[in-house]
Amino acid sequence: MNKLYRALWVEDGALEDLPELVGPVYMSGRYDLSIAVNVTDAMRLIATREFDAIVVDIRLPPGEDPAWIRLFSGKGNSSAGARLGIAFLQTCLGRVTKEVYVPKHQSWLDASRVGVMSVESESELAEVLTELQIRHFVQKGAAPSRSVLLDLLDAITMSKSE
């Protein structure tokens, strides 16, 4: 029996815009997939269990945590402007900046378990990806392959096991 990896997809459009991407992940039989549609939910999930792979969007809403709401409001209540995915990654990878809330770093969590899938281009995010040492990135285009999420999760788990 192959190992079942625990995967987390942090994506606010998971239920409405991109549900087609989860089919290949479930059908592969390799992942126990959890979904978080905002930063509060994502923080709650990584505080309660360990994941082998985490795929994060950049334009995320804050959810209900007042501190994340403040950060979001301070940047015009816009997912595109606030880019909370970056703050979320900095927070959970322990790179504390002056605007980032609750640096509760999980000891199991490091950059090798993280991938980014966003509408921003890789060059646009190059500085952040380098700083956080995140190697796995996919840009969301107008015509994404249906296996794009599965491919990214496979890339993360395979590079970890190498």
Added chain:
Amino acid sequence: MNGKRGSNMPELGALSDDHEAFDPRRQIEELTKDIGQVLHTYAATLQMIQTSLHPTVTALVREIDQPERALDGSAESIQLIAKDLAGFLRLALGQIEHHPEDTASHHAIQRLSDSLIWLEDIEQKVEVKEFRVPILRDVAIQIIEDIQSAETGGVSNLVRLEIRKHASYLEKACCVNALLRIQHVILNLDYQIRAFREFILQPGRTAESPRLVSLSHILSVAIGDIVNYARVNQVSIRKKLAKPDVLIRCYERDLARAFSNVLHNAIKYSWRVEPPKQVYVEIHSRYVAGQSHVVEIEISNFGIPIPLDEIERGQIFRFGFRGRFAGDRRRTGTGIGLTDTKRVVENHGGSVEVQSRPAGKRTGSLRDQPHLTTVTIGLPFSLRVRK
């Protein structure tokens, strides 16, 4: 590229003639026209997609519809088709006399067994209901491939054909479901783009003359503008207007848009409910006591709250402002609707007020607490319509 202008001034919008002096006003006018043109193209493209989608959905539904029971892309139909398919697949797997020796067939039969589990246990295996339809479509596609490729000795041709037919129904029903979702998204976008275009191009339009128009007519135009949007969101519009009707001296197009903006918000921020419950937006008008020539129109809905501080500080009327909960559950917007409405209403000598207060059962969090939001537009009118 410098020299002729004698400055390093950046170019804005459409490329200007290098020989002309830099004229910011003209550049902004050109840029506005460009944006208007782009928005017009988007609106036309959405219309084209919509008109192509409709016959596609109809054709696919015709393929799966059956005389004894109506099937379409609804979750209920998909469940029924999946159940039928599971029945035939179970029968086939029971009929296989011996497992084939060649590896490809062996794997295909193993996958067919896995597919049966997906069909029968989808609700247990996939908690998130939004994911079930796309997964079932993948299951259907896999079954079609495997039933063709596997060497299934002992399984009758009739059963194989039934499996193929029902898997094909399932695939099509799931596609219809996805197309209906796309139609919904397109209608959501359509109003935003048209309203944005109206707003952008409004200053450049030749000003129409104000004329006397009845309130009921203005509201009918406004409702007509968002009726498709209301339909796909399953929101009904209830109208209770004070009698007699009144005539308002107005710029009809602008005033109708002002009401459409508010109605669009009311629909967008209404909570969804499971049938048979119904969601509605209410339009109510009344004469104001003590003010003989003012009519107030209230537009109310139950749903997403507007935080009090955003109302008290007047942020909701600020150009481009989107509230804390405005993006809730992927609701999109430009943040110009209420700004536009306020400007238009005030140009007509009226006023706009917004209230949002908790309604229904109390919950712990503001986001999950349904609110009754009411936008009240006060407008001076010229005369009451006599029969």
